[in-house]
Amino acid sequence: MDRYSDTLLDDEAVDEDSSLNITESAEHSGADPHANLPVYRTIHRPLVDQLYDPEDVSTVYCLLVNRAQFLREQHYQGHLQTVSVTRATLCEILASRVLRRFDEDNSGLAGLLLLANILVAGFEPFQNAPEMIARTRPNALQWPVQKRGGYERKITALEVAIISESKTLLSSSACQKVVDAVYRGQIIYTPLSFVDIIPDHYKHLPISLYNPRKAPILNHHRLIVPRLRNIIEICQFAVLLLFYGLTMVYRDGTNVTSYEAIFCAYASGWLLEEFAAIIEHGWYVHTQNVWSFLDIAFFGIYSTYFMLRTYAAVVQDTDLATSALDILCVAAPVLLPRLAFNLMPDNMLxxxxxxxxxxxxxxxxxxxxxxxxxxxxxxxxxxxxxxxxxxxxxxxxxxxxxxxxxxxxxxxxxxxxxxxxxxxxxxxxxxxxxxxxxxxxxxxxxxxxxxxxxxxxxxxxxxxxxxxxxxxxxVKSDSIFAYRPPLNILALVILLPLKFALSARWFHKVNVGATRFFNAPMLLAIGLYERHQLWQAPKNETNRWYKRTSLFQWTFSGFSPHGDIQAVFDIEPPKNVFEGSS
Missing domain, CATH: 1.10.287 (Helix Hairpins)
Incomplete structure:
Protein backbone atom coordinates (compact mmCIF):
# COMPACT_ATOMS: atom_id res chain seq x y z
CA MET A 1 0.00 0.00 0.00
CA ASP A 2 2.93 2.33 0.66
CA ARG A 3 4.30 1.90 -2.82
CA TYR A 4 0.86 2.71 -4.26
CA SER A 5 0.66 5.87 -2.19
CA ASP A 6 4.15 6.95 -3.20
CA THR A 7 3.34 6.37 -6.84
CA LEU A 8 0.20 8.48 -6.70
CA LEU A 9 1.87 11.32 -4.82
CA ASP A 10 5.08 11.44 -6.80
CA ASP A 11 4.24 10.46 -10.33
CA GLU A 12 0.57 11.38 -10.59
CA ALA A 13 0.46 8.98 -13.53
CA VAL A 14 -2.68 9.43 -15.63
CA ASP A 15 -3.56 7.52 -18.78
CA GLU A 16 -4.96 9.07 -21.88
CA ASP A 17 -8.46 8.13 -20.74
CA SER A 18 -7.89 10.22 -17.57
CA SER A 19 -7.64 7.14 -15.31
CA LEU A 20 -4.94 6.74 -12.65
CA ASN A 21 -2.30 4.15 -13.42
CA ILE A 22 -1.44 2.37 -10.13
CA THR A 23 1.96 0.98 -11.03
CA GLU A 24 5.43 1.43 -9.72
CA SER A 25 6.34 3.74 -12.61
CA ALA A 26 4.54 5.92 -15.04
CA GLU A 27 5.82 3.93 -17.97
CA HIS A 28 3.34 1.74 -19.77
CA SER A 29 4.28 -1.90 -19.54
CA GLY A 30 2.58 -5.05 -20.64
CA ALA A 31 3.69 -6.96 -17.51
CA ASP A 32 1.03 -7.66 -14.85
CA PRO A 33 2.11 -5.89 -11.62
CA HIS A 34 0.27 -8.49 -9.51
CA ALA A 35 1.65 -11.57 -11.22
CA ASN A 36 3.77 -12.55 -8.23
CA LEU A 37 0.89 -12.77 -5.73
CA PRO A 38 0.19 -16.34 -4.42
CA VAL A 39 -3.44 -16.48 -5.53
CA TYR A 40 -3.71 -20.26 -5.83
CA ARG A 41 -2.06 -20.80 -2.46
CA THR A 42 -4.32 -18.24 -0.80
CA ILE A 43 -7.44 -19.86 -2.29
CA HIS A 44 -6.52 -23.27 -0.98
CA ARG A 45 -5.20 -22.13 2.40
CA PRO A 46 -8.05 -21.86 4.91
CA LEU A 47 -8.05 -19.22 7.60
CA VAL A 48 -7.60 -21.95 10.19
CA ASP A 49 -4.25 -22.87 8.66
CA GLN A 50 -3.05 -19.32 9.13
CA LEU A 51 -4.06 -19.31 12.79
CA TYR A 52 -3.07 -22.86 13.66
CA ASP A 53 0.35 -23.16 15.26
CA PRO A 54 1.22 -26.56 16.80
CA GLU A 55 3.53 -24.83 19.28
CA ASP A 56 1.05 -22.16 20.42
CA VAL A 57 -1.68 -23.42 22.75
CA SER A 58 -3.01 -19.92 23.47
CA THR A 59 -4.69 -19.38 20.08
CA VAL A 60 -8.07 -20.67 21.25
CA TYR A 61 -7.86 -18.46 24.34
CA CYS A 62 -7.05 -15.38 22.25
CA LEU A 63 -9.94 -16.01 19.86
CA LEU A 64 -12.38 -16.41 22.75
CA VAL A 65 -11.12 -13.20 24.37
CA ASN A 66 -11.84 -11.40 21.11
CA ARG A 67 -15.30 -12.95 21.03
CA ALA A 68 -16.03 -11.68 24.54
CA GLN A 69 -14.90 -8.19 23.51
CA PHE A 70 -17.10 -8.17 20.39
CA LEU A 71 -20.10 -9.28 22.44
CA ARG A 72 -19.42 -6.44 24.88
CA GLU A 73 -19.15 -3.89 22.08
CA GLN A 74 -22.51 -4.79 20.62
CA HIS A 75 -24.24 -3.50 23.77
CA TYR A 76 -22.95 0.08 23.52
CA GLN A 77 -22.21 0.41 19.80
CA GLY A 78 -25.67 0.17 18.32
CA HIS A 79 -24.59 1.09 14.79
CA LEU A 80 -22.13 -1.84 14.78
CA GLN A 81 -24.28 -4.38 16.60
CA THR A 82 -24.71 -6.72 13.63
CA VAL A 83 -21.04 -6.46 12.73
CA SER A 84 -19.95 -7.16 16.31
CA VAL A 85 -22.20 -10.21 16.59
CA THR A 86 -20.86 -11.55 13.29
CA ARG A 87 -17.28 -11.04 14.43
CA ALA A 88 -18.02 -12.78 17.73
CA THR A 89 -19.56 -15.73 15.89
CA LEU A 90 -16.57 -15.95 13.56
CA CYS A 91 -14.17 -15.98 16.51
CA GLU A 92 -16.07 -18.87 18.09
CA ILE A 93 -16.10 -20.85 14.85
CA LEU A 94 -12.38 -20.32 14.34
CA ALA A 95 -11.65 -21.31 17.94
CA SER A 96 -13.67 -24.51 17.45
CA ARG A 97 -11.87 -25.35 14.23
CA VAL A 98 -8.43 -24.68 15.69
CA LEU A 99 -9.26 -26.84 18.70
CA ARG A 100 -10.46 -29.61 16.40
CA ARG A 101 -7.24 -29.33 14.41
CA PHE A 102 -5.23 -29.86 17.59
CA ASP A 103 -7.39 -32.89 18.35
CA GLU A 104 -6.93 -34.37 14.88
CA ASP A 105 -3.16 -33.91 14.85
CA ASN A 106 -2.61 -35.29 18.36
CA SER A 107 -4.20 -38.56 19.40
CA GLY A 108 -4.10 -40.72 22.49
CA LEU A 109 -3.32 -39.62 26.02
CA ALA A 110 -0.69 -37.16 24.81
CA GLY A 111 -3.32 -35.46 22.66
CA LEU A 112 -5.75 -35.36 25.58
CA LEU A 113 -3.11 -33.71 27.74
CA LEU A 114 -2.42 -31.16 25.00
CA LEU A 115 -6.13 -30.31 24.70
CA ALA A 116 -6.28 -29.92 28.47
CA ASN A 117 -3.42 -27.43 28.34
CA ILE A 118 -5.32 -25.47 25.70
CA LEU A 119 -8.56 -25.26 27.68
CA VAL A 120 -7.65 -25.24 31.39
CA ALA A 121 -4.18 -23.68 31.40
CA GLY A 122 -4.16 -20.10 32.64
CA PHE A 123 -3.29 -17.14 30.41
CA GLU A 124 -3.17 -13.43 31.06
CA PRO A 125 -4.34 -10.91 28.43
CA PHE A 126 -1.29 -8.68 29.02
CA GLN A 127 1.15 -11.60 28.82
CA ASN A 128 4.35 -10.53 26.98
CA ALA A 129 2.87 -7.14 26.10
CA PRO A 130 5.25 -4.28 25.29
CA GLU A 131 6.66 -2.57 28.33
CA MET A 132 4.83 0.66 27.54
CA ILE A 133 1.50 -1.17 27.40
CA ALA A 134 2.25 -3.12 30.57
CA ARG A 135 2.85 0.14 32.46
CA THR A 136 -0.53 1.54 31.42
CA ARG A 137 -2.52 -1.59 32.28
CA PRO A 138 -5.45 -1.26 34.71
CA ASN A 139 -4.59 -0.99 38.40
CA ALA A 140 -3.79 -4.31 40.04
CA LEU A 141 -6.08 -3.36 42.92
CA GLN A 142 -8.99 -4.36 40.70
CA TRP A 143 -8.04 -7.93 41.59
CA PRO A 144 -7.76 -9.39 45.08
CA VAL A 145 -4.15 -9.43 46.20
CA GLN A 146 -3.48 -13.14 46.71
CA LYS A 147 -0.11 -14.64 45.88
CA ARG A 148 -0.49 -17.61 43.58
CA GLY A 149 3.12 -18.37 42.66
CA GLY A 150 3.10 -16.54 39.34
CA TYR A 151 -0.47 -17.51 38.37
CA GLU A 152 -2.09 -14.22 39.41
CA ARG A 153 -4.65 -12.65 37.06
CA LYS A 154 -4.69 -15.70 34.80
CA ILE A 155 -7.89 -17.01 33.22
CA THR A 156 -8.49 -20.26 31.36
CA ALA A 157 -9.93 -20.59 27.87
CA LEU A 158 -12.72 -22.75 29.32
CA GLU A 159 -13.79 -19.93 31.64
CA VAL A 160 -13.77 -17.39 28.81
CA ALA A 161 -15.89 -19.79 26.76
CA ILE A 162 -18.40 -19.99 29.61
CA ILE A 163 -18.69 -16.25 30.24
CA SER A 164 -18.99 -15.59 26.49
CA GLU A 165 -21.51 -18.46 26.18
CA SER A 166 -19.57 -20.12 23.36
CA LYS A 167 -21.91 -23.08 23.21
CA THR A 168 -20.71 -24.23 19.79
CA LEU A 169 -17.17 -24.59 21.08
CA LEU A 170 -18.22 -26.18 24.36
CA SER A 171 -20.37 -28.76 22.56
CA SER A 172 -17.57 -29.79 20.19
CA SER A 173 -16.16 -33.28 20.57
CA ALA A 174 -12.65 -32.03 21.39
CA CYS A 175 -13.89 -29.77 24.17
CA GLN A 176 -16.22 -32.39 25.58
CA LYS A 177 -13.35 -34.86 25.64
CA VAL A 178 -11.47 -32.57 28.01
CA VAL A 179 -14.57 -31.70 30.04
CA ASP A 180 -15.35 -35.38 30.53
CA ALA A 181 -11.75 -36.17 31.53
CA VAL A 182 -11.72 -33.33 34.07
CA TYR A 183 -15.12 -34.34 35.38
CA ARG A 184 -13.99 -37.94 35.99
CA GLY A 185 -10.66 -36.84 37.44
CA GLN A 186 -8.50 -38.26 34.68
CA ILE A 187 -7.10 -34.77 34.09
CA ILE A 188 -5.94 -33.08 37.30
CA TYR A 189 -4.67 -29.55 37.83
CA THR A 190 -4.72 -26.66 40.28
CA PRO A 191 -7.65 -24.41 39.34
CA LEU A 192 -7.32 -20.65 39.00
CA SER A 193 -9.93 -18.77 41.01
CA PHE A 194 -10.88 -15.15 41.53
CA VAL A 195 -10.46 -15.11 45.32
CA ASP A 196 -10.22 -17.78 48.04
CA ILE A 197 -11.50 -17.48 51.60
CA ILE A 198 -8.78 -19.81 52.89
CA PRO A 199 -6.03 -19.59 50.25
CA ASP A 200 -3.31 -22.24 50.16
CA HIS A 201 -1.13 -21.76 47.09
CA TYR A 202 2.13 -23.15 48.39
CA LYS A 203 2.12 -25.90 45.76
CA HIS A 204 0.76 -25.61 42.23
CA LEU A 205 -0.33 -28.91 40.70
CA PRO A 206 0.47 -28.87 36.96
CA ILE A 207 -1.92 -30.19 34.34
CA SER A 208 -1.31 -33.93 34.19
CA LEU A 209 -2.92 -37.35 33.81
CA TYR A 210 -3.90 -38.98 37.08
CA ASN A 211 -2.59 -42.43 37.92
CA PRO A 212 -4.48 -43.75 40.97
CA ARG A 213 -1.95 -46.52 41.60
CA LYS A 214 0.93 -44.10 42.03
CA ALA A 215 -0.98 -41.58 44.13
CA PRO A 216 -1.04 -41.65 47.96
CA ILE A 217 -3.88 -43.63 49.50
CA LEU A 218 -5.15 -40.49 51.28
CA ASN A 219 -5.01 -38.13 48.30
CA HIS A 220 -6.74 -34.92 49.37
CA HIS A 221 -6.63 -33.60 45.79
CA ARG A 222 -9.40 -36.05 44.89
CA LEU A 223 -11.81 -33.92 46.91
CA ILE A 224 -11.84 -31.38 44.05
CA VAL A 225 -12.71 -33.89 41.31
CA PRO A 226 -16.08 -32.66 39.92
CA ARG A 227 -17.69 -36.10 39.81
CA LEU A 228 -16.78 -36.85 43.41
CA ARG A 229 -17.68 -33.33 44.49
CA ASN A 230 -21.08 -33.71 42.86
CA ILE A 231 -21.75 -36.86 44.91
CA ILE A 232 -20.49 -35.17 48.08
CA GLU A 233 -22.67 -32.10 47.50
CA ILE A 234 -25.75 -34.24 46.89
CA CYS A 235 -25.14 -36.07 50.17
CA GLN A 236 -24.56 -32.77 51.98
CA PHE A 237 -27.80 -31.34 50.64
CA ALA A 238 -29.69 -34.51 51.58
CA VAL A 239 -28.41 -34.09 55.16
CA LEU A 240 -29.50 -30.44 55.12
CA LEU A 241 -32.94 -31.48 53.90
CA LEU A 242 -33.18 -34.12 56.63
CA PHE A 243 -32.33 -31.64 59.39
CA TYR A 244 -34.76 -29.14 57.90
CA GLY A 245 -37.57 -31.68 57.99
CA LEU A 246 -36.81 -32.66 61.60
CA THR A 247 -36.71 -28.98 62.58
CA MET A 248 -40.12 -28.33 61.05
CA VAL A 249 -41.72 -31.45 62.52
CA TYR A 250 -40.47 -30.76 66.05
CA ARG A 251 -40.48 -26.94 65.91
CA ASP A 252 -41.13 -25.09 69.14
CA GLY A 253 -41.59 -21.34 69.36
CA THR A 254 -40.75 -21.23 73.07
CA ASN A 255 -37.44 -23.12 72.97
CA VAL A 256 -34.73 -23.90 70.45
CA THR A 257 -34.82 -27.66 69.92
CA SER A 258 -31.70 -29.74 69.37
CA TYR A 259 -32.82 -30.41 65.79
CA GLU A 260 -33.14 -26.69 65.13
CA ALA A 261 -29.70 -25.98 66.61
CA ILE A 262 -28.10 -28.67 64.42
CA PHE A 263 -29.98 -27.39 61.40
CA CYS A 264 -28.80 -23.80 61.98
CA ALA A 265 -25.18 -24.90 62.35
CA TYR A 266 -25.31 -27.13 59.27
CA ALA A 267 -27.24 -24.62 57.13
CA SER A 268 -24.80 -21.84 58.06
CA GLY A 269 -21.88 -24.01 56.95
CA TRP A 270 -23.71 -24.98 53.77
CA LEU A 271 -24.38 -21.33 52.90
CA LEU A 272 -20.74 -20.49 53.64
CA GLU A 273 -19.74 -23.08 51.03
CA GLU A 274 -22.19 -21.59 48.55
CA PHE A 275 -20.80 -18.11 49.20
CA ALA A 276 -17.26 -19.40 48.64
CA ALA A 277 -18.39 -20.93 45.33
CA ILE A 278 -19.83 -17.59 44.22
CA ILE A 279 -16.71 -15.54 44.90
CA GLU A 280 -14.32 -18.19 43.56
CA HIS A 281 -15.23 -17.73 39.91
CA GLY A 282 -17.56 -14.75 40.04
CA TRP A 283 -21.29 -14.21 40.12
CA TYR A 284 -21.86 -14.68 36.38
CA VAL A 285 -20.28 -18.12 36.18
CA HIS A 286 -22.03 -19.34 39.34
CA THR A 287 -25.47 -18.25 38.13
CA GLN A 288 -25.07 -20.44 35.04
CA ASN A 289 -25.93 -23.42 37.27
CA VAL A 290 -29.53 -24.53 36.84
CA TRP A 291 -30.21 -24.37 40.59
CA SER A 292 -28.59 -21.01 41.35
CA PHE A 293 -31.90 -19.16 41.70
CA LEU A 294 -33.05 -21.71 44.28
CA ASP A 295 -29.90 -21.16 46.33
CA ILE A 296 -30.46 -17.41 46.22
CA ALA A 297 -34.05 -17.85 47.40
CA PHE A 298 -33.01 -20.12 50.26
CA PHE A 299 -30.28 -17.68 51.29
CA GLY A 300 -32.85 -14.90 51.59
CA ILE A 301 -35.34 -17.05 53.51
CA TYR A 302 -32.78 -18.51 55.90
CA SER A 303 -31.11 -15.15 56.58
CA THR A 304 -34.45 -13.57 57.48
CA TYR A 305 -35.36 -16.52 59.70
CA PHE A 306 -31.98 -16.61 61.44
CA MET A 307 -31.94 -12.90 62.26
CA LEU A 308 -35.51 -12.94 63.61
CA ARG A 309 -34.91 -16.15 65.54
CA THR A 310 -31.71 -14.80 67.11
CA TYR A 311 -33.36 -11.51 68.06
CA ALA A 312 -36.38 -13.34 69.49
CA ALA A 313 -34.10 -15.51 71.63
CA VAL A 314 -32.31 -12.42 72.96
CA VAL A 315 -35.47 -10.49 73.87
CA GLN A 316 -37.39 -13.72 74.68
CA ASP A 317 -40.29 -12.86 72.38
CA THR A 318 -42.33 -16.01 71.72
CA ASP A 319 -44.50 -14.43 69.01
CA LEU A 320 -41.47 -13.23 67.08
CA ALA A 321 -39.86 -16.69 67.38
CA THR A 322 -43.02 -18.29 66.00
CA SER A 323 -42.98 -15.81 63.11
CA ALA A 324 -39.36 -16.74 62.38
CA LEU A 325 -40.31 -20.42 62.18
CA ASP A 326 -43.22 -19.50 59.91
CA ILE A 327 -40.75 -17.82 57.55
CA LEU A 328 -38.59 -20.95 57.59
CA CYS A 329 -41.61 -23.00 56.49
CA VAL A 330 -41.52 -21.10 53.19
CA ALA A 331 -38.17 -22.75 52.37
CA ALA A 332 -39.85 -26.10 51.63
CA PRO A 333 -40.86 -25.18 48.03
CA VAL A 334 -37.23 -24.20 47.44
CA LEU A 335 -35.35 -27.07 49.07
CA LEU A 336 -37.34 -30.00 47.70
CA PRO A 337 -36.94 -29.08 44.00
CA ARG A 338 -33.26 -28.29 44.65
CA LEU A 339 -32.53 -31.97 45.27
CA ALA A 340 -34.16 -32.89 41.96
CA PHE A 341 -32.02 -30.27 40.19
CA ASN A 342 -28.90 -31.84 41.72
CA LEU A 343 -29.84 -35.37 40.71
CA MET A 344 -30.83 -34.45 37.14
CA PRO A 345 -28.75 -31.42 36.06
CA ASP A 346 -28.99 -32.38 32.36
CA ASN A 347 -32.78 -32.57 32.31
CA MET A 348 -34.13 -30.21 29.66
CA LEU A 349 -37.11 -29.27 31.82
CA VAL A 475 -12.70 -28.10 40.44
CA LYS A 476 -12.28 -26.03 43.60
CA SER A 477 -9.22 -23.99 44.58
CA ASP A 478 -10.36 -22.71 47.98
CA SER A 479 -9.26 -24.92 50.88
CA ILE A 480 -12.56 -24.30 52.65
CA PHE A 481 -14.25 -26.83 50.33
CA ALA A 482 -12.17 -29.62 51.89
CA TYR A 483 -14.13 -29.32 55.13
CA ARG A 484 -17.70 -30.55 55.36
CA PRO A 485 -20.37 -28.28 56.90
CA PRO A 486 -20.36 -27.19 59.67
CA LEU A 487 -16.63 -27.95 60.02
CA ASN A 488 -15.94 -25.30 57.38
CA ILE A 489 -17.06 -22.64 59.86
CA LEU A 490 -14.57 -24.01 62.38
CA ALA A 491 -11.87 -24.09 59.70
CA LEU A 492 -12.61 -20.46 58.84
CA VAL A 493 -12.30 -19.41 62.47
CA ILE A 494 -9.05 -21.35 63.11
CA LEU A 495 -7.17 -21.58 59.81
CA LEU A 496 -7.68 -18.05 58.56
CA PRO A 497 -5.82 -16.47 61.52
CA LEU A 498 -3.12 -19.15 61.18
CA LYS A 499 -2.60 -18.03 57.59
CA PHE A 500 -1.10 -14.81 58.89
CA ALA A 501 0.81 -16.44 61.75
CA LEU A 502 2.56 -19.29 59.91
CA SER A 503 4.79 -19.43 56.88
CA ALA A 504 3.32 -20.62 53.60
CA ARG A 505 5.05 -23.99 53.94
CA TRP A 506 3.84 -24.69 57.48
CA PHE A 507 0.33 -23.45 56.76
CA HIS A 508 0.21 -25.87 53.84
CA LYS A 509 1.31 -28.71 56.11
CA VAL A 510 -1.34 -27.86 58.73
CA ASN A 511 -4.06 -27.49 56.11
CA VAL A 512 -3.26 -30.77 54.35
CA GLY A 513 -2.99 -32.61 57.67
CA ALA A 514 -6.36 -31.30 58.85
CA THR A 515 -7.95 -32.09 55.50
CA ARG A 516 -6.73 -35.69 55.56
CA PHE A 517 -7.72 -36.13 59.21
CA PHE A 518 -11.31 -34.94 58.84
CA ASN A 519 -11.82 -36.69 55.49
CA ALA A 520 -9.84 -39.87 56.20
CA PRO A 521 -12.72 -42.38 55.79
CA MET A 522 -13.88 -40.72 52.58
CA LEU A 523 -10.38 -40.45 51.14
CA LEU A 524 -9.64 -44.08 52.01
CA ALA A 525 -12.83 -45.24 50.27
CA ILE A 526 -12.04 -43.12 47.21
CA GLY A 527 -8.45 -44.38 47.07
CA LEU A 528 -9.41 -48.05 47.32
CA TYR A 529 -12.19 -47.72 44.78
CA GLU A 530 -10.09 -45.88 42.19
CA ARG A 531 -7.17 -48.27 42.53
CA HIS A 532 -9.43 -51.15 41.53
CA GLN A 533 -11.96 -49.50 39.24
CA LEU A 534 -10.43 -46.43 37.66
CA TRP A 535 -8.39 -46.82 34.44
CA GLN A 536 -7.55 -50.48 34.70
CA ALA A 537 -3.95 -51.62 34.64
CA PRO A 538 -2.46 -52.99 31.41
CA LYS A 539 -3.74 -56.46 30.55
CA ASN A 540 -0.25 -57.98 30.73
CA GLU A 541 0.34 -56.69 34.25
CA THR A 542 1.38 -59.56 36.53
CA ASN A 543 1.30 -57.74 39.87
CA ARG A 544 -1.65 -59.05 41.86
CA TRP A 545 -2.20 -55.61 43.40
CA TYR A 546 -3.62 -54.40 40.06
CA LYS A 547 -5.95 -57.35 39.59
CA ARG A 548 -9.55 -57.08 40.55
CA THR A 549 -10.75 -59.19 43.40
CA SER A 550 -13.95 -61.20 43.13
CA LEU A 551 -15.83 -58.42 44.89
CA PHE A 552 -15.11 -55.93 42.11
CA GLN A 553 -15.59 -58.54 39.35
CA TRP A 554 -19.19 -59.08 40.34
CA THR A 555 -21.71 -57.84 37.79
CA PHE A 556 -25.46 -57.96 37.67
CA SER A 557 -25.65 -58.44 33.91
CA GLY A 558 -26.22 -62.16 34.48
CA PHE A 559 -29.70 -61.42 35.76
CA SER A 560 -30.61 -59.74 32.46
CA PRO A 561 -31.59 -61.56 29.25
CA HIS A 562 -29.46 -58.97 27.43
CA GLY A 563 -26.39 -59.46 29.61
CA ASP A 564 -24.30 -60.91 26.76
CA ILE A 565 -24.59 -57.59 24.91
CA GLN A 566 -22.57 -56.00 27.69
CA ALA A 567 -20.33 -59.00 28.42
CA VAL A 568 -19.02 -59.29 24.86
CA PHE A 569 -17.18 -55.99 25.30
CA ASP A 570 -15.76 -56.84 28.73
CA ILE A 571 -13.41 -59.55 27.36
CA GLU A 572 -10.39 -58.52 25.32
CA PRO A 573 -10.54 -60.31 21.92
CA PRO A 574 -7.41 -62.19 20.72
CA LYS A 575 -5.11 -60.66 18.12
CA ASN A 576 -6.09 -63.13 15.40
CA VAL A 577 -9.57 -61.61 15.38
CA PHE A 578 -8.14 -58.32 14.15
CA GLU A 579 -5.64 -60.02 11.83
CA GLY A 580 -8.40 -61.96 10.12
CA SER A 581 -6.88 -65.39 10.81
CA SER A 582 -8.79 -68.33 12.25
Missing part, protein backbone atom coordinates in the same frame (compact mmCIF):
# COMPACT_ATOMS: atom_id res chain seq x y z
CA UNK A 350 -34.83 -27.95 34.56
CA UNK A 351 -32.54 -26.19 32.09
CA UNK A 352 -35.55 -24.52 30.46
CA UNK A 353 -37.05 -23.67 33.83
CA UNK A 354 -33.93 -21.77 34.86
CA UNK A 355 -33.95 -19.65 31.70
CA UNK A 356 -37.70 -19.02 31.92
CA UNK A 357 -37.43 -18.01 35.58
CA UNK A 358 -34.86 -15.41 34.58
CA UNK A 359 -37.13 -13.97 31.88
CA UNK A 360 -40.15 -14.15 34.17
CA UNK A 361 -38.35 -12.23 36.92
CA UNK A 362 -37.18 -9.50 34.54
CA UNK A 363 -40.61 -9.04 32.96
CA UNK A 364 -42.35 -9.05 36.34
CA UNK A 365 -40.03 -6.38 37.72
CA UNK A 366 -40.55 -4.22 34.66
CA UNK A 367 -44.32 -4.65 34.82
CA UNK A 368 -44.41 -3.87 38.54
CA UNK A 369 -42.39 -0.74 37.94
CA UNK A 370 -44.66 0.40 35.10
CA UNK A 371 -47.93 -0.47 36.87
CA UNK A 372 -46.91 1.25 40.09
CA UNK A 373 -48.42 4.41 38.62
CA UNK A 374 -51.89 2.86 38.74
CA UNK A 375 -51.41 2.12 42.43
CA UNK A 376 -50.35 5.70 43.19
CA UNK A 377 -53.29 7.10 41.23
CA UNK A 378 -55.78 5.02 43.18
CA UNK A 379 -54.07 5.76 46.48
CA UNK A 380 -54.23 9.51 45.87
CA UNK A 381 -57.80 9.36 44.58
CA UNK A 382 -59.05 7.52 47.67
CA UNK A 383 -57.25 10.06 49.82
CA UNK A 384 -59.06 12.90 48.06
CA UNK A 385 -62.51 11.29 48.46
CA UNK A 386 -61.99 9.56 51.80
CA UNK A 387 -64.79 11.62 53.38
CA UNK A 388 -67.36 9.92 51.13
CA UNK A 389 -66.10 6.36 51.78
CA UNK A 390 -67.13 4.55 54.94
CA UNK A 391 -64.38 1.90 54.91
CA UNK A 392 -61.26 3.46 53.38
CA UNK A 393 -59.03 0.72 51.86
CA UNK A 394 -55.37 0.79 52.80
CA UNK A 395 -52.32 0.28 50.63
CA UNK A 396 -52.29 -3.48 51.28
CA UNK A 397 -55.95 -3.80 50.29
CA UNK A 398 -55.47 -1.82 47.07
CA UNK A 399 -52.39 -3.91 46.20
CA UNK A 400 -54.38 -7.10 46.85
CA UNK A 401 -57.22 -6.00 44.54
CA UNK A 402 -54.74 -5.11 41.79
CA UNK A 403 -52.92 -8.42 42.16
CA UNK A 404 -56.17 -10.36 41.90
CA UNK A 405 -57.14 -8.45 38.76
CA UNK A 406 -53.63 -8.96 37.32
CA UNK A 407 -53.93 -12.74 37.48
CA UNK A 408 -57.68 -12.81 36.82
CA UNK A 409 -58.55 -14.33 40.20
CA UNK A 410 -61.21 -11.94 41.52
CA UNK A 411 -63.06 -8.78 40.50
CA UNK A 412 -63.46 -7.14 43.89
CA UNK A 413 -61.40 -4.19 42.72
CA UNK A 414 -63.97 -3.39 40.02
CA UNK A 415 -66.77 -3.33 42.59
CA UNK A 416 -64.92 -0.83 44.78
CA UNK A 417 -63.50 1.25 41.92
CA UNK A 418 -66.29 3.83 42.30
CA UNK A 419 -65.06 4.48 45.85
CA UNK A 420 -61.93 6.03 44.37
CA UNK A 421 -63.81 8.20 41.87
CA UNK A 422 -67.12 7.79 40.09
CA UNK A 423 -65.55 8.13 36.66
CA UNK A 424 -61.81 7.90 37.04
CA UNK A 425 -61.83 4.91 39.42
CA UNK A 426 -63.51 2.44 36.99
CA UNK A 427 -61.48 3.85 34.09
CA UNK A 428 -58.21 3.18 35.91
CA UNK A 429 -59.28 -0.34 36.91
CA UNK A 430 -60.35 -1.22 33.37
CA UNK A 431 -57.12 0.16 31.90
CA UNK A 432 -55.06 -1.75 34.46
CA UNK A 433 -56.98 -4.97 33.78
CA UNK A 434 -56.45 -4.62 30.04
CA UNK A 435 -52.75 -3.81 30.25
CA UNK A 436 -51.93 -6.19 33.10
CA UNK A 437 -54.18 -9.18 32.68
CA UNK A 438 -54.47 -9.16 28.90
CA UNK A 439 -51.46 -7.46 27.36
CA UNK A 440 -48.74 -8.31 29.91
CA UNK A 441 -49.72 -11.94 30.40
CA UNK A 442 -49.89 -12.42 26.63
CA UNK A 443 -46.39 -10.98 26.23
CA UNK A 444 -45.17 -13.07 29.16
CA UNK A 445 -46.52 -16.33 27.73
CA UNK A 446 -45.12 -15.52 24.28
CA UNK A 447 -41.68 -14.71 25.71
CA UNK A 448 -41.51 -17.87 27.82
CA UNK A 449 -42.70 -19.99 24.89
CA UNK A 450 -40.01 -18.50 22.67
CA UNK A 451 -37.36 -19.10 25.34
CA UNK A 452 -38.40 -22.72 25.77
CA UNK A 453 -38.47 -23.30 22.00
CA UNK A 454 -34.93 -21.91 21.57
CA UNK A 455 -33.55 -24.10 24.34
CA UNK A 456 -35.23 -27.26 23.03
CA UNK A 457 -34.01 -26.47 19.51
CA UNK A 458 -30.41 -26.38 20.76
CA UNK A 459 -30.86 -29.09 23.39
CA UNK A 460 -27.49 -30.78 22.82
CA UNK A 461 -25.54 -27.53 23.00
CA UNK A 462 -27.42 -26.47 26.14
CA UNK A 463 -26.72 -29.77 27.90
CA UNK A 464 -23.02 -29.63 27.00
CA UNK A 465 -22.82 -26.02 28.13
CA UNK A 466 -24.33 -26.80 31.55
CA UNK A 467 -22.05 -29.81 31.90
CA UNK A 468 -19.03 -27.63 31.19
CA UNK A 469 -20.19 -25.12 33.81
CA UNK A 470 -20.73 -27.89 36.36
CA UNK A 471 -17.27 -29.32 35.64
CA UNK A 472 -15.47 -25.99 35.69
CA UNK A 473 -17.08 -24.98 38.98
CA UNK A 474 -16.50 -28.43 40.46
Missing amino acids: FISLRAMMRDFSVLTLLATWCFAGFFLSMKWLIGTHSDHVIDVPGSATISKWMLWIWFGLDGTGFEHSVDFHVLLGPALMIAFAFLGNTLFLTVLVSTLTNTFAKIVENATAEVHFRRAVLTFEG
